[in-house]
Amino acid sequence: MSTRLFSRAIPSSSRTLLPSSSQAIAASRASSSQRQRILVGAQVRWNSAVAAKARKEKFLPDFSMAGKATMITGGARGLGYEFCRAFVQSGCTSLAIVDLKEEEAEESARTLVTEACLDSDMDPKDYQIIGIGCDVSSELSVQQAYRRTMDTFGRIDSVVASAGIVENYSAFDYPFDRIKRLYDINVHGAFFTAREAARHMIPQGGGSVVLVASMSANIVNIPQPQTPYNSAKAAVKHMASSLAVEWAKKGVRVNCLSPGYMLTKLTKTILAHDQELKKTWESLTPMGRMGDPEDLSGAIVFLASDASRFMTGSEIRVDGGYCCV
Known part of the structure; x- marks a missing residue:
């Protein structure tokens, strides 16, 4: 490619894409392939500088959780805690962490506030993050958790039903009391959480409820046997669609x-x-790895925030492509 033709590939209307004088001199003395690498490198560095500046200045406001009163069940640890962290990182200052043991929920609340104030202009008093003990398999316990949340915040805008358990028994060996417990937490708990959310959201004009299911709602996991778990998560997935239409x-x-x-x-x-x-799990996942909990942060904020305001009854799978094959 001639020098004249190659120069046409750099948009003349954008002076910021042009290399520095030293880079231009180096490019004129180089071969065509070397010249292209020099000029492209200059563009990459320019883009990096602009991207760094844009990250400080521009965000789509609809993804912000600022001003939203939120609740996350199963939020003291695991994926639920990662959802709490994602909400706080997205501007949420009013959050109820609901878990079976109140002291663990309160400890997680304190940890979140401490993390949020590091290298920040925010002060601990700026946050209302509370821990609430609740057995989601009990409708009465869930109602009490909402009562405390409403007493604290006065409203509820976004709720994530994340509490759940998984166990691995073969179908013949699965004890009935364990099956019942799994359904009580994973299915009935999700239903109680969603229903109480709607009872408070409808009078205030609406809100967002996210039920946490699993890729197991769509496929059969191998090699571990977990039929009740898979069917419970399939129930949660269809529950979300059914409630979405109803409300x-x-x-x-x-x-x-x-x-x-x-x-x-x-x-x-x-x-x-x-x-x-x-x-085995990694080999069955097209991306060749298991997910990190923070890989879910963007998806949970999207579903809970106004960014998904015309979305209901939908499922987002974050599984590294597992369900595609």
Whole structure:
């Protein structure tokens, strides 16, 4: 390619894309392939500088959680805690962390406030992050958690039903009391959480409810046997669609987030004793790895915020492509 023809490839209308004089001199003395690398490198550096500046100045406001009163069940640890952190990082200052043991929820609340104030202009008194003890399998306990949340914030805008358990038994060996407990937490707990959210959101004009299902709602995991878990998450997924239709005209959106295999602290502990299982899960995932909990942050904020305001009854899978194959 001639020098004249190559120069046409650099937009003349954008002076900021042109290289420095030293880069231009170096390019004139180089071969065509070398010249292209020099000029492209200058453009990459320019883009990096602008991107750094833009990150400080420009965000789509609809993704902000500022001014929203929120609740996350199962929020004291694991994926639920990562959702709490994502909300706070997106501007949320009013958050109820709901978990079975209130002292653990309160400890997580204190940790979140401390993290949020590091290298920040925010002060601990700027945050209303509370921990609430709640057994989501009990409708009465869920109602009490909402009562405390409403007493604190006066409203509720976004709720994430993240509380859940998983166990691995073969179908013949699965104890009935364990099956019942799993359904009570994963299915009934999600329903109680969503229903109480809607009861408070409808009078105030609406809100967003996110039910956390799993890729297991769509596929059968191997090699571990977990039929009740898979069917429970399929129920949660369809529950989100059904409630979304029921409440659509009342302003309450209900969507579903379905994670794939995630490296939570608990999962890491389990896999530390079974590296072959980890290799199997990774080999079955097209991206070749398990997810980090923070890989879900963007999706949960999108579903809970105004950025998804015309979205209801939908599922977002974050599974590294697992369900595609």
